[in-house]
Amino acid sequence: MARFPDALNEQIGREFAASQQYVAIAVHYDRETLPQLAAHFYRQAVEERNHAMMIVQYLLDADHEVQIPGVEAPQTIFSDAVAPVALALEQERRVTEQISELAALARNEGDLVGEQFLHWFLQEQREEVASMSALLAVVERASASNLLLVEEYLARTGAAAGEAAIEATAPPTAGGAL
Numbered sequence: 502m503a504r505f506p507d508a509l510n511e512q513i514g515r516e517f518a519a520s521q522q523y524v525a526i527a528v529h530y531d532r533e534t535l536p537q538l539a540a541h542f543y544r545q546a547v548e549e550r551n552h553a554m555m556i557v558q559y560l561l562d563a564d565h566e567v568q569i570p571g572v573e574a575p576q577t578i579f580s581d582a583v584a585p586v587a588l589a590l591e592q593e594r595r596v597t598e599q600i601s602e603l604a605a606l607a608r609n610e611g612d613l614v615g616e617q618f619l620h621w622f623l624q625e626q627r628e629e630v631a632s633m634s635a636l637l638a639v640v641e642r643a644s645a646s647n648l649l650l651v652e653e654y655l656a657r658t659g660a661a662a663g664e665a666a667i668e669a670t671a672p673p674t675a676g677g678a679l
């Protein structure tokens with residue numbers, strides 16, 4: 502009995518949990534009147550939701566059962582302006598490991614279609630870890646003097662150039678991408 506479909510269903514829960522965590526981070530920065538940081542994380546929250554729905558679409562297409570797992574409440578209280586971005590980077594690194602394990606599981610079970618589906622997610626994780634590391638470096642540097650420098654950085658860089666290229670090849674999203 503293949504374990505891959507169940508493991509993918511668990512990943513749906515983790516993507517929704519990531520989405521909720523990013524909503525919490527966005528709200529935190531919104532309250533601190535850092536609108537660019539807030540907008541960045543509101544957008545990340547939608548992306549994570551879309552990742553969950555891409556997996557839903559894959560399971561529908563592959564005629565597997567689809568579960569929508571419940572998620573634990575995210576962290577909403579942060580010690581300083583750096584902590585949310587550090588948490589986000591940690592989360593992205595963890596998800597990269599989870600996706601790698603899922604791809605390895607698909608391969609071990611001879612499910613090459615499933616493995617191929619995850620290749621886009623691996624690309625996406627490479628981009629997300631890189632851009633979150635860059636944001637963490639900027640926030641750490643700016644937090645000592647002036648956090649508005651982060652706002653300027655985000656306003657200037659917007660979505661990373663590599664991100665648009667990755668989005669163009671994204672798998673279909675159940676109900677359409679938001």
Ligand SMILES: [Fe+2]
Binds near residue numbers: 516552
């Ligand atoms: Fe994700």
Ligand SMILES: [Fe+2]
Binds near residue numbers: 519549596
């Ligand atoms: Fe992510």
